[in-house]
Amino acid sequence: MRPKVLILRTAGTNCDKETEFAFRLAGADTYLYHINRVKEEKNITSYQILCLPGGFSYGDNLGAGKIFSLEILLWFKEEIEKFLSKGGLILGICNGFQILLKSGILPHLDFRQKATLTFNDSGRFEDRWVYLKVTSSSAVSLWFKDLPPLITLPVAHGEGKFYADSSTLKEIEDNNQVVLRYVDKSGKLAPYPYNPNGSLNGIAGISDSTGRVLGLMPHPERFLFPHHHPHWEKDTTYPFGRKIFENVVNYFSHG
Amino acid sequence: MVWRIDVFSKEDKNLKDLAYQIKEYLYLERLPSLELRKIYLIEGDFDRSTVEKIASLLLIDRITETYTIANCLFKDKPQDNEIIITYHPGVCDEVAISLNKALQDLNIKTKNTRTARFYKFPDLKREDILSLAPRLLYNPLIEHLVEYEQFKNLDTLDSFLGKEYEFNLKVINILDMNDEELEKVSKENFLSLNLDEMKVIKDYFKNLERNPTDCELETIAQTWSEHCAHKTFRGIIEYEERDRNYNLLKKQRIDNLLKSTVMKATYQINSCECVSVFEDNAGIVNFNQTFNLCFKIETHNHPSSLEPYGGSSTGIGGVIRDILGTGRCAKPVASIDVFCFAPWQISYQDLPKGVLHPKRIIKGVVKGVRDYGNKMGIPTIGGAVIFDERFLGNPLVYCGTLGLIPKEKSFKEVKPGDLIILCGAKTGRDGIHGATFSSTELAEDTVSLRSAVQIGNPIEEKKLMEALLRARDKDLFSAITDCGAGGLSSAVSELSKEWGAKVYLDRVPLKYRGLTYTEIWISESQERMVIFTQKEKLKELKEVFDREEVELTVIGEVTSDRKLTLFYQDKKVCQLDMDFLFRIPRFKKKAVWIKREEKDVKLKEKLDYAQDLKQLLASLNVSPKDWIVTEYDHEVQGASVVKPILNQEKFAVSDASVIRPDLESEECVAVGLGINPFYSDIDPYWMAALSIDEAIRNVICVGGKLKKISLLDNFSWGSPNDERILAGLVRASFACYDFAVKFSTPFISGKDSLFNEYLVGNKRISIPGTLLISAVSIISDWRRIxxxxxxxxxxxxxxxxxxxxxxxxxxxxxxxxxxxxxxxxxxxxxxxxxxxxxxxxxxxxxxxxxxxxxxxxxxxxxxxxxxxxxxxxxxxxxxxxxxxxxxxxxxxxxxxxxxxxxxxxxxxxxxxxxxxxxxxxxxxxxxxxxxxxxxxxxxxxxxxxxxxxxxxxxxxxxxxxx
Known part of the structure; x- marks a missing residue:
């Protein structure tokens, strides 16, 4: 089955088109819709994948993803519960990850914010490539299947520092919900610029306990072709990001 | 009732940078401690529990922030070491606009919302705080301190929304004026029209046997401004070359410098790659089977010198609209930015009056481009930074954007009966006189020209862009242009000049009360575009715009009387013949070039040049500006092929940036820049030649080819009224012609910004003649790069x-x-x-x-x-x-x-x-x-x-x- 992907956009969403392209390239049917349309149609459950792409929803003016997450709480609570119980997947990239955390879809689906992505320690927006360690978790076998334990992807954000109180952090760690960590070339936790924002424990992406909801700050849709990498070689560079989208599509086509 | 909500950060916020600046400014021995809070003022008929709900749901990040609520602006007199800063009425408050949207989602009705910032400096004296605040914390052009005495009894925010405007037609009696009075009218109304031009206007109205309205004079001033009409480039120049003893060597009369150099080269080369040159808002060339490529670069120098953040952000916002306004709407795919700054090591004491510190200009300009470009989702893929002392009071900010347009949508169509539609943001008093303002030099007192400064709201423009591109794909409009310098006045009259137009100014949606009909007409409020469409398409067009939550208003229609007619509440406030309006007076200027002998200088040979090399590597103009590039989202849209700077493992500055804007095809676009104003000090002719050579070299390095290269010229120069400075401009233009023809690389678009000079005391300081040449090359396959x-x-x-x-x-x-x-x-x-x-x-x-x-x-x-x-x-x-x-x-x-x-x-x-x-x-x-x-x-x-x-x-x- 070719999965149907709903890519939800609103004012200020800006990675929607390349994310749609990535899903299409991987073989999915894509539906890039404005939140106002989805609000009218109320049919999230008719899709297999819900994707919240990157950008600055509503300018991030009251905090990254703040208003978008409020709208999810106001309009789509039940829809999302149903969607997940039917086996749907949710992917939140960058601003999408911020929205998943602030609306309480991650780390658990209880619609209460437990963790946040706050201002980078450097105090500014940064676009740079990072090394990521793919940790062993339930999400890995789905999203990161056949990828090596150390990959590179770009990040581009001003509010990406993963932060939670110590008990929440422990819970996330103990439940194996951390999927990606910022590391150095040797795969070890390291300070800035390897950890580009000061995230606790180098956390770059987490999933829910089932592994079917994934939020990450790095942009897999920006590494679909060799030429996306800063030091690409046309024959040898392997585009890690593309593989992630292919895995998701295969999950449905072969699953 | 006005509620005040203060938001505190639980964590230590990163305020070190500010603390360092304060330490430096006040010569403190250690870093001062400081506290920053966000303040929201919300006016509405609701109780405390509603405010609690707003604060907890919307205004804080529950994990990192907390808040307090008060039912007034000031409970008590604030302490001496505290200050509150807010925007002037009418300045765009982006956060408040988003807050209103969220409150609407929550079905909470508010009357007004505003934001402010609170600072507390426990170890500083009041006088020190008041001295540092306007230098480091806020810009008095757009913001002010909220003083206790003035606002202690504040019970409504309504006063921030201005007073009702009562219509009153203003007629200016110029028919009876003598020369001196004519000049005075021009000066007092910031028209920037000279006496000869005022006389032409007087003659026109004499024939009509009536006096002009203020609106008519303003319309003429906008259309004839240097900024819009490029009077120097299109005028007549008597050019002379003389030797050191002032003996005449050569004399030449140039009738329209632009047409006889830059444009002439393009027409002579007659490249089949050019689709539309020097006609639309951007130049258009072939890209691939499906799309054409457009490219435009603008300058925003004067505004950036006064308010760096607002100046550069509206600069990038403006050039993005140029691309949206090209053909029948192109999609912006990348931006580039080039800055010229003064070195930042100068002390505050040595700064001339009225000049902002270079550090503040650098940081503000970079932030402005960063915030606007990033939020628009348009990658900023490259640029350059040049340092020279002469840019102290007049920095240069070049903003450029590239766009893709479906081949069949490359040209506009305007017909009588078309509806004239204004879409996007509401209109305020922003940037009034921007066009005429940029046509004069900066003096110490230009800071009083408040309304010329504005700041942008990228999310408004992002929404507008999405709505326009969707409407374009459904063929819902037939012509489009941006509201830039000169506002509606320039946009409407430019698009309809072949036919005529009538516009009802009272239909224009306003940000606040009190705007006169003339202010509505010439306002340069950001994030607005004008489109022309037919009645039968209006309904569907509106549906597209509604979904994106973008406002759209029919404000008039295209006529066939070749007149520009404006109404306010059914009263005629302006009627001008298009032929008169666009018959821009041409003037003669003199240019004198004093030829200097070149003298070779020989230094003593040394045994070791390691130190010299290291010094060169560290020089301001060579050392990499990765700290700027990382702040730009240069990878959004997923098109990156060669990034401007690499800083992971390998450290490198690219010669040209390359993108693959249409991922469905293999074609790429390479952009290279050439800029070196220092050569102008010897000879602007060679400066221009070298800039062309450099820009072309840069794209050749990545794999570009000469026959696929097009050029852009962007001049930033001093006053054309100085005959030597003008001669430099002429020489640079000569070189543009000579070398474009030599290399068969056509110019497809260009722009000039003149009067780049400022006064320090009585001394006039002019920037070095600066020409930015941009080369764009199509490369057939990314694998070749x-x-x-x-x-x-x-x-x-x-x-x-x-x-x-x-x-x-x-x-x-x-x-x-x-x-x-x-x-x-x-x-x-x-x-x-x-x-x-x-x-x-x-x-x-x-x-x-x-x-x-x-x-x-x-x-x-x-x-x-x-x-x-x-x-x-x-x-x-x-x-x-x-x-x-x-x-x-x-x-x-x-x-x-x-x-x-x-x-x-x-x-x-x-x-x-x-x-x-x-x-x-x-x-x-x-x-x-x-x-x-x-x-x-x-x-x-x-x-x-x-x-x-x-x-x-x-x-x-x-x-x-x-």
């Missing part, structure tokens, strides 16, 4: 092109403060070199390629070593050079059209064969031992440094910005 750093050890290093003792105004001489010397010259073989290098790259004979520019061969080799983590041994003897040159000359001369090329040993013969007939030298090889070694003509080692040492020097300069 090259990098500019060494790839492997054991490869051969060639130099293509010859080296001459040309160090006049070079980075090396300027570092040593040496004036004089010969200016580099572009030679006749340049075109052949470009063609051959492209050929070699096409035949896959080249591993990497980099051009020699600032700092010459020495810097170019070092950069290739740093980027590739490879060493190199170079023999100056093998560099093709003229007889008798000294080591430092071969090392650091800036002779143009030179490439350093890395070639594999097995491709040596094929490569040399391709290069036969152009100056070529096999000058050394790359090595795994990471050392940079140069040998002089006699084979003696004159530089031997490690690559790490070179990298450290190269990265040393901008440490405090990283």
């Amino acid at each position: 090259l990098k500019n750093y060494f790839k492997n050890s054991g490869n051969l290093i060639y130099i293509v092109g010859a080296t001459y003792p040309e160090l006049g105004a070079s980075e090396y001489f300027r570092n040593l403060k040496i004036e004089g010397g010969c200016i580099p010259k572009v030679r006749d073989y340049a075109k052949e070199i470009f063609l051959r290098v492209s050929q070699a790259i096409e035949k896959d004979l080249v591993e990497s390629c980099h051009d020699c520019s600032e700092g010459g061969l020495g810097v170019a080799i070092s950069e290739m070593c740093i980027g590739g983590n490879k060493g190199a041994s170079i023999f100056l003897k093998e560099v093709p050079h003229s007889i008798g040159m000294l080591s430092y000359e071969i090392l650091f001369s800036e002779s143009p059209t030179r490439f350093i090329v890395e070639v594999r040993r097995d491709k040596r013969e094929s490569f040399q064969k391709v290069m036969q007939g152009v100056p070529l030298g096999l000058i050394g090889c790359t090595s795994s031992e990471e050392r940079i070694i140069f040998y002089n003509i006699n084979g003696k080692e004159i530089i031997n440094i490690s690559v790490d040492e070179a990298r450290e020097a190269w990265l040393s300069t901008f440490k405090e910005f990283r």
